[in-house]
Every structure is written in C-alpha cells, then in structure tokens.
C-alpha cells in the first residue's frame with residue numbers, strides 16, 4: 554500500500570467519524586435502492602410465474618410445482634421489502650422538540666437546534682422537586698401549634 558492510499562483511508566475514517574449524520578443519509582438511500590430492487594425482483598418473479606403457467610398450459614404439463622416454488626420466493630421477497638419499508642418509515646419519523654419545536658430524527662437524544670433534551674418522559678423527577686419546595690411554609694405563616702405552649 555502506498556502512502557497515498559494511507560492518506561485516503563485516514564481521510565475516509567475521519568469523514569466517517571465526523572459525518573455520522575451524512576452516513577445515515579447514505580444508509581437511507583441504500584434502503585430505498587434495496588426497496589426498488591426488491592420491487593423489480595418481485596415483478597420479475599410474477600412475470601416468470603405467469604410465463605410458466607402459460608407454457609404449462611400450452612404444453613399440457615402441470616404448473617403446480619412451479620406455482621408453489623415461485624409463490625414461496627415471492628413471499629420471501631415481499632417480507633424483505635416490508636422490512637425495508639418499515640425501516641424507511643421509522644427513519645422518517647420525527648421527534649418534535651418540546652422546547653423550540655424543531656423536528657429531530659427519531660433516534661436523536663438532544664435537539665439539533667437548541668440542545669434541549671428530547672424524550673422528557675424519561676426524566677419525570679424534575680417536576681416533583683419543584684412541588685416539594687412549595688410545601689415549605691412561607692415566613693410569617695407559621696402553624697398555630699408551634700406557638701401554643703405545651704401543657
């Protein structure tokens with residue numbers, strides 16, 4: 554490996570470390586390409602199946618075996634396609650920042666605009682702290698019991 558190759562590798566790893574968001578976008582486009590490929594493959598399987606049934610009809614042979622095997626292949630492809638589509642849907646789901654209203658990606662922990670922590674429901678203990686402080690008696694509002702001398 555030449556020194557130039559080393560430089561390219563280093564530059565690539567640095568880019569990967571810095572641009573996590575960019576690499577995620579690449580993953581999404583890969584998913585879309587996979588979905589399109591699967592769609593095309595499913596359509597080809599359907600065409601092939603139709604052709605097989607036609608040929609079987611013409612030659613007087615039984616297409617049942619071909620139908621069963623093709624259907625199984627199509628089912629498998631459709632399951633893969635569904636899984637990819639679900640990933641795409643999940644990737645597009647947005648989490649709205651409760652502080653500034655900015656839309657963030659679903660796996661974001663902090664708002665990309667204001668830095669506010671998303672998913673407030675996980676840290677509910679912030680609110681009860683304030684409520685506890687209010688229970689302290691204000692000065693001048695002492696309880697009558699404390700002033701009354703003990704018998």
Ligand SMILES: [Zn+2]
Pocket residue numbers: 650651652653654655664665666667668669
């Ligand atoms: Zn925000």
